[in-house]
Each structure stands twice: as C-alpha cells, then as structure tokens.
Amino acid sequence: MLEVKPQPESAPDRSGPQTGVSIAEAARRTGVSMHTLRYYERAGLVVTPVDRTTGGRRRYQQLDLDWITVCTRLRATGMPIKTIRRYAQLVSAGYGNEQERLALLEAHRADVAARLAEIRENLTLIDHKIDVYRGRLAAGDADRLWAPVRRAQGYSD
Amino acid sequence: MLEVKPQPESAPDRSGPQTGVSIAEAARRTGVSMHTLRYYERAGLVVTPVDRTTGGRRRYQQLDLDWITVCTRLRATGMPIKTIRRYAQLVSAGYGNEQERLALLEAHRADVAARLAEIRENLTLIDHKIDVYRGRLAAGDADRLWAPVRRAQGYSD
DNA sequence: TTAGGATTTAGAGCGTGCTCGAAGTCAAGC
DNA sequence: GCTTGACTTCGAGCACGCTCTAAATCCTAA
Numbered sequence: 001m002l003e004v005k006p007q008p009e010s011a012p013d014r015s016g017p018q019t020g021v022s023i024a025e026a027a028r029r030t031g032v033s034m035h036t037l038r039y040y041e042r043a044g045l046v047v048t049p050v051d052r053t054t055g056g057r058r059r060y061q062q063l064d065l066d067w068i069t070v071c072t073r074l075r076a077t078g079m080p081i082k083t084i085r086r087y088a089q090l091v092s093a094g095y096g097n098e099q100e101r102l103a104l105l106e107a108h109r110a111d112v113a114a115r116l117a118e119i120r121e122n123l124t125l126i127d128h129k130i131d132v133y134r135g136r137l138a139a140g141d142a143d144r145l146w147a148p149v150r151r152a153q154g155y156s157d
Numbered sequence: 158m159l160e161v162k163p164q165p166e167s168a169p170d171r172s173g174p175q176t177g178v179s180i181a182e183a184a185r186r187t188g189v190s191m192h193t194l195r196y197y198e199r200a201g202l203v204v205t206p207v208d209r210t211t212g213g214r215r216r217y218q219q220l221d222l223d224w225i226t227v228c229t230r231l232r233a234t235g236m237p238i239k240t241i242r243r244y245a246q247l248v249s250a251g252y253g254n255e256q257e258r259l260a261l262l263e264a265h266r267a268d269v270a271a272r273l274a275e276i277r278e279n280l281t282l283i284d285h286k287i288d289v290y291r292g293r294l295a296a297g298d299a300d301r302l303w304a305p306v307r308r309a310q311g312y313s314d
Numbered sequence: 315t316t317a318g319g320a321t322t323t324a325g326a327g328c329g330t331g332c333t334c335g336a337a338g339t340c341a342a343g344c
Numbered sequence: 345g346c347t348t349g350a351c352t353t354c355g356a357g358c359a360c361g362c363t364c365t366a367a368a369t370c371c372t373a374a
Contacts (some may be wrong), residue, residue, distance in 0.1 A: 023252050055340050075281045091314040102290040122230045133259040155204050157248040212370050
C-alpha cells in the first residue's frame with residue numbers, strides 16, 4: 001500500500017534534480033519504457049501529477065514508482081487502461097471510496113480467475129494433443145498401422 | 158485428434174447442401190462468428206480447403222468444425238494467428254513433420270505456463286491489496302488512527 | 315417466376331496498447 | 345558561450361485480431 005506522498009512539510013522543492021529521479025531512471029527501475037511512462041501519464045494513469053523541475057522535466061518520487069508498479073501489475077493481469085484510469089481516479093479522490101475501489105479490484109480478480117480457468121482448461125486439451133504426438137513419435141508413428149489414412153487427402157492434426 | 162477428411166470413396170458430391178453445414182450453422186456450432194470464420198480462412202488457418210457448393214457457398218464438414226475448435230483453443234491460450242497458420246501448414250503437409258508440430262506445441266505450452274505463472278503472481282499481489290481494503294472497511298477505516306495521512310496531498314491506493 | 319434472405323468477395327474500419335518521430339527546450343561539461 | 349545529449353509535447357504510425365460494408369450472387373419458398 002502506498003501511503004503518503006512524501007513531500008516536505010514546507011513548500012516542495014521542485015527546482016532541481018535534488019529530489020526524485022529522471023524519466024530514464026524511472027524507466028530503468030520500473031521496467032516500463034520512457035515512451036510508455038509518458039503514454040500512461042497522458043492516459044490518466046496517475047494519482048498525483050509527477051513532479052517537474054523548473055525546466056519542465058519529470059522527477060519521479062518513490063511513490064510514483066510504486067504506483068507505476070501497481071499499474072504494471074494490473075496491466076500484467078489484463079486490466080484495460082480505462083479501468084486502471086478509473087482506479088487511479090478513485091485513489092486520487094482520497095479517502096471515502098474504499099468500497100468502490102474494493103469492488104473494482106474484486107471484479108478484476110474474478111475476471112482474471114475466469115481467464116485463468118479457461119486458459120488452464122484449453123491448455124489441458126492441448127497437452128493431450130502433445131501427448132499423442134509424443135506417443136506417436138516414440139512408437140515410430142506405429143499408429144499408422146492401426147489407424148491408417150483412409151483417404152488421399154486425409155489429415156491428422 | 159482429427160484423423161481423416163471423411164469424403165466418400167467416389168467423387169465427392171459438392172453440388173448441393175446435402176453434406177456439411179452452412180457457414181451460419183458452423184458459426185453457431187463453433188461459437189466463432191461468420192466474419193471470423195471467413196477471416197480465419199483468409200488468414201490461412203485451414204488444413205484442407207472448406208468444401209463449396211456449385212454456387213460457391215461453403216459447406217463445413219465435421220472435420221472442419223473440429224479443426225476450427227482446435228484453432229479456438231489455441232487462440233484462447235494466446236497463440237498468435239501467425240503461429241496457428243504455421244501449425245496448419247505443418248498439419249496440411251501431412252505425415253512426416255510430427256517432430257516439428259510437437260516442438261511448436263511444446264513451445265506454446267511453455268509460453269502459456271510462463272504467462273500463467275506471471276498472472277498468478279501478480280494476482281497474488283493484487284489479492285493482498287484487496288485484503289487490506291477489506292480489513293480497512295471492516296475496521297471502519299480504523300487504520301487512519303494509527304497510520305494517519307501525514308500530508309495534505311497524500312494518498313493511499 | 316420472383317421476392318427476399320443467406321452468402322460471397324475484397325477491402326476498409328476499429329479498438330487496444332503501445333511505439334515512434336519531429337521539432338523544440340533544457341542542462342551539464344568544456 | 346557552445347556543444348551535446350537528455351528530455352519535452354503531441355500527433356502519427358503500427359501490430360494485432362477482429363468486425364463491418366457494399367455490391368454482387370445464390371438459393372429457397374411461395
């Protein structure tokens with residue numbers, strides 16, 4: 001859980017490179033390309049705006065990096081950008097909508113679980129096919145003897 | 158395993174609707190839209206050409222339907238169209254390349270297994286987040302008392 | 315015979331999620 | 345001050361997998 005945007009109590013110093021890291025470093029640390037980091041920002045996948053230097057360069061704080069990591073996890077489990085944006089909006093709205101956030105995450109979890117089950121099921125069927133090929137190859141394709149091709153254009157996948 | 162294209166020993170009768178089903182019926186039976194069935198055909202996801210009536214309408218035999226089902230399984234597990242086409246080509250090339258088919262399927266299986274593992278891992282992390290929200294809601298957000306917001310712009314996802 | 319629904323083709327269009335490019339700005343070292 | 349390279353914006357481009365359209369043709373039922 002990301003708890004607090006760690007800004008100093010006094011006015012935040014956004015003038016220099018003293019605090020936070022560059023977008024290149026953020027990309028390195030999160031494994032997300034610079035292009036994609038900017039795209040995520042444009043797409044509204046932000047909870048608080050990323051700090052900028054006086055010159056307009058982005059400075060990523062640890063909290064920003066943590067949030068990006070959350071985004072990559074949601075993406076990795078197939079959550080669409082739109083839904084992540086919605087979640088980001090809820091989070092940035094502050095306390096009071098935990099119920100809604102929970103509902104969103106639980107719905108997503110159900111989606112993922114369903115997809116996992118479907119993939120597993122289909123994978124099982126593919127595994128059977130693999131087993132048949134293995135057996136066929138191990139037997140030197142002996143099954144042709146007892147399950148011969150009956151038509152010139154026949155095939156067996 | 159689809160074993161044989163079941164055509165009559167004599168010249169196949171492709172004149173009427175007597176044998177096989179229409180594309181609409183094939184769509185209904187496979188759960189794949191007519192548009193997509195035609196798209197798959199154009200994309201080379203065929204092992205033997207689908208029969209046609211004299212008027213040029215497609216007639217799907219059971220074997221065709223079975224192959225389409227195989228395709229949907231491969232798609233459902235994330236195999237790209239290109240790879241399925243490659244597999245289709247191997248199958249349609251007939252006996253003798255089982256080794257290559259097996260390698261293709263095993264590579265796919267490894268891909269799927271890796272993706273499953275990744276999704277599961279990320280889902281676990283999301284589950285933790287869900288648990289925190291559940292606890293927070295159950296406690297009436299009591300954690301604010303002992304983990305209070307320290308900054309006006311702080312947030313917690 | 316004919317009306318109307320089903321099917322055909324090739325190509326265009328679309329939604330998603332990046333990924334790239336161009337032209338301009340910033341900043342660090344010499 | 346100047347050079348060089350990192351960074352900026354924002355629109356275009358791309359890969360994928362469908363999804364739809366239009367105009368023509370086919371087929372069935374009345």
